[in-house]
Amino acid sequence: MVLKKRVDYRFKGFPVPVIPKAPRSARRRVPFNKADDGRACAIELLASLAGQLLQESESSASSNASEGNHLPEFSHGVIEQDRQDVVKPLKTEEVHQGSCAESTFKIEVASRNSSRKSLSHAKTDCSRERVSVNTNSDCWKKVEADVKVEISDCDNKFGQCPDRLVETPENFRESSDGNIKKGFKWEQEAGSSCFQESTLADKCSLKEHLELYVSPTLIDSKSNIKSPFHRKSFPSASFSRHGNGNKLGFRDDDENFLRCKKVCTKSKAFRSPRRIAHRRIRNLMSSKYWKTAPKLKDCELSTSDLGVTNYHKRKTCYGVERSQHNTIVKRRKFFDRVSGVTSDGGFSSESVSNSPQKGTDGDKPSSPAKLHVSKAKDSHVKFSIKSIRIPELYIEVPETATVGSLKRTIMEAVMAILGGGAHVGVLLQGKKVRDDNRTLVQTGLSCNANLDTLSFMLEPTSLQAPPTVGVGDPSSQCETSQATRPTETPVLYSGITDTLPDSPLLTYPGNLIESNHESTSSPADTTVDKITSDSRALVAVPASTEALAVVPLSQKTKRSEFVQRRTRRPFSVAEVEALVHAVEELGTGRWRDVKLRAFENADHRTYVDLKDKWKTLVHTATISPQQRRGEPVPQELLDRVLAAHAFWSQHQTKQHGKHQAGPGTLKISEASAERPCVS
DNA sequence: ATTAGGG
DNA sequence: CCCTAAT
Numbered sequence: 049m050v051l052k053k054r055v056d057y058r059f060k061g062f063p064v065p066v067i068p069k070a071p072r073s074a075r076r077r078v079p080f081n082k083a084d085d086g087r088a089c090a091i092e093l094l095a096s097l098a099g100q101l102l103q104e105s106e107s108s109a110s111s112n113a114s115e116g117n118h119l120p121e122f123s124h125g126v127i128e129q130d131r132q133d134v135v136k137p138l139k140t141e142e143v144h145q146g147s148c149a150e151s152t153f154k155i156e157v158a159s160r161n162s163s164r165k166s167l168s169h170a171k172t173d174c175s176r177e178r179v180s181v182n183t184n185s186d187c188w189k190k191v192e193a194d195v196k197v198e199i200s201d202c203d204n205k206f207g208q209c210p211d212r213l214v215e216t217p218e219n220f221r222e223s224s225d226g227n228i229k230k231g232f233k234w235e236q237e238a239g240s241s242c243f244q245e246s247t248l249a250d251k252c253s254l255k256e257h258l259e260l261y262v263s264p265t266l267i268d269s270k271s272n273i274k275s276p277f278h279r280k281s282f283p284s285a286s287f288s289r290h291g292n293g294n295k296l297g298f299r300d301d302d303e304n305f306l307r308c309k310k311v312c313t314k315s316k317a318f319r320s321p322r323r324i325a326h327r328r329i330r331n332l333m334s335s336k337y338w339k340t341a342p343k344l345k346d347c348e349l350s351t352s353d354l355g356v357t358n359y360h361k362r363k364t365c366y367g368v369e370r371s372q373h374n375t376i377v378k379r380r381k382f383f384d385r386v387s388g389v390t391s392d393g394g395f396s397s398e399s400v401s402n403s404p405q406k407g408t409d410g411d412k413p414s415s416p417a418k419l420h421v422s423k424a425k426d427s428h429v430k431f432s433i434k435s436i437r438i439p440e441l442y443i444e445v446p447e448t449a450t451v452g453s454l455k456r457t458i459m460e461a462v463m464a465i466l467g468g469g470a471h472v473g474v475l476l477q478g479k480k481v482r483d484d485n486r487t488l489v490q491t492g493l494s495c496n497a498n499l500d501t502l503s504f505m506l507e508p509t510s511l512q513a514p515p516t517v518g519v520g521d522p523s524s525q526c527e528t529s530q531a532t533r534p535t536e537t538p539v540l541y542s543g544i545t546d547t548l549p550d551s552p553l554l555t556y557p558g559n560l561i562e563s564n565h566e567s568t569s570s571p572a573d574t575t576v577d578k579i580t581s582d583s584r585a586l587v588a589v590p591a592s593t594e595a596l597a598v599v600p601l602s603q604k605t606k607r608s609e610f611v612q613r614r615t616r617r618p619f620s621v622a623e624v625e626a627l628v629h630a631v632e633e634l635g636t637g638r639w640r641d642v643k644l645r646a647f648e649n650a651d652h653r654t655y656v657d658l659k660d661k662w663k664t665l666v667h668t669a670t671i672s673p674q675q676r677r678g679e680p681v682p683q684e685l686l687d688r689v690l691a692a693h694a695f696w697s698q699h700q701t702k703q704h705g706k707h708q709a710g711p712g713t714l715k716i717s718e719a720s721a722e723r724p725c726v727s
Numbered sequence: 728a729t730t731a732g733g734g
Numbered sequence: 735c736c737c738t739a740a741t
Binding site for chain 3: 613614616656657660
């Protein structure tokens with residue numbers, strides 16, 4: 049059999065390498081974890097969120113490296129975590145909401161560091177998030193989800209990385225357009241070695257964190273962490289041929305990353321489950337919100353106003369998927385950091401503390417305070433923000449929803465908020481400091497001041513400028529948002545939206561909108577749908593549908609909103625040649641084989657891609673050269689495409705295809721000869 | 728998991 | 735490229 053196939057594969061006299069073929073079942077490289085398969089739970093998304101933010105800004109740059117590099121890929125570690133989640137009803141006030149519909153859940157996602165045992169356990173043990181669901185009859189009070197991301201210091205990979213401190217001249221003024229706000233950046237720290245020791249575990253947990261750059265000023269040198277991972281540029285279309293069969297050996301970063309994993313889990317070549325999961329997550333991560341939204345790429349912005357240099361874009365983040373294990377573990381850790389919170393309108397730093405000494409060295413504050421402000425000499429105030437809080441979210445999901453779906457819902461809600469862009473709000477003593485033009489000193493943030501009450505929060509920027517804008521002084525603004533604050537329309541997010549992929553589910557309470565939204569209009573501006581003016585958005589929940597569908601949520605439902613296309617990678621001529629050659633031999637309809645034969649090493653080309661490409665090639669060959677776009681494909685190839693297409697159209701590909709002894713080779717030739725009119 | 732097509 | 739239905 050095999051031999052025969054070999055013979056059949058010959059095409060135009062070229063011996064074709066034999067592809068060991070086994071029953072498909074056998075060909076599978078390895079069974080993969082289902083768990084692994086794209087379960088993108090909210091938390092996972094959250095984790096990747098940070099990366100995404102940066103990614104958004106970076107992706108455009110390099111096409112090659114862009115695709116998968118920064119995309120977070122979650123592997124079993126994450127999933128495991130997922131499984132570990134403990135759902136604990138915090139309180140069950142009165143329950144039943146009578147009929148079905150929506151019950152309110154009070155969700156508290158909290159994560160604490162769990163004891164990290166050994167490296168091996170790191171993945172799974174890091175921490176768990178606790179989700180408590182509380183059904184409350186009061187719909188409005190519902191969910192209060194606080195995701196607290198701890199930004200903490202940590203040791204760098206080499207154990208040397210202290211807190212990241214951001215130094216800001218006290219007297220610098222926040223630009224009215226909120227430069228400061230632009231400065232925040234989520235970052236995952238690159239440290240990887242941390243898992244090595246249990247003792248470091250804790251530190252590790254702190255390693256990856258969201259980093260909030262309060263100001264674009266000076267960054268503590270130590271804070272600059274170099275990513276241990278390097279993106280290697282890869283030849284977009286270099287491939288090698290093996291024997292006759294053209295095998296393209298391209299791969300790109302993403303794929304490499306995946307590939308590495310394959311080693312471990314051995315998944316299918318084409319699109320490994322991991323990859324799928326990866327994609328799914330990726331997709332979820334990028335919703336239209338992200339696309340349209342100003343994205344947090346702002347982190348790259350430099351504060352020209354201040355005349356200060358900004359931060360250097362760090363590549364660390366999630367881009368480093370390369371570091372397989374590490375990545376995974378890190379992600380996990382990242383999650384770990386998520387802890388329960390209370391919300392108050394924005395992502396906010398939990399607390400601020402003044403820890404002078406903390407400054408440079410790696411002192412780690414044992415104190416719960418999340419945000420550290422240390423004073424530096426030179427009238428610079430150093431801020432080390434250890435955590436930020438997201439705004440209050442109201443989430444409504446059917447009782448029948450699964451915990452997993454709940455998580456996803458939460459994540460999506462978060463994404464919706466952040467997707468529109470976020471800015472930083474400064475709270476001093478519980479009051480929002482709205483006047484961006486004030487100096488720190490004026491605001492009370494001097495080196496000597498007691499900064500214990502200082503905190504920051506992330507607020508959705510999307511629509512109108514939320515609170516931050518403002519006018520006056522801290523106090524004045526308080527009236528508005530602060531006063532109503534408690535309720536300030538948090539985000540009501542319904543996981544269940546079967547329909548309306550696009551339609552924004554967010555609505556905002558008009559009353560809550562502040563009178564003056566002159567919004568800095570900075571970033572995003574009218575982003576997509578209106579997410580919300582104030583820090584909160586209300587997401588209406590189509591209750592009805594849910595009842596029946598237990599987990600309609602994530603997957604199909606909303607996914608559409610969070611889908612990001614893969615980065616486009618035009619086929620190179622070389623690839624086209626390989627494809628054509630393979631199809632000439634194998635015929636159409638056997639894309640899997642084509643893939644295996646000619647693109648096995650090009651993980652970014654799935655058999656579906658090849659099929660699609662063939663489709664377009666046929667089309668391309670059909671139209672006039674003037675109508676063609678992109679890298680011109682040699683007419684010779686196009687002719688072959690038409691010939692092969694004609695040939696295989698006539699001969700039921702699947703049926704006999706390869707088996708037809710003669711046909712393959714000869715007939716195609718014939719076809720070429722008889723081919724229609726390709727010239 | 729693949730294939731086939733529509734979008 | 736994406737998404738789906740059908741295998």
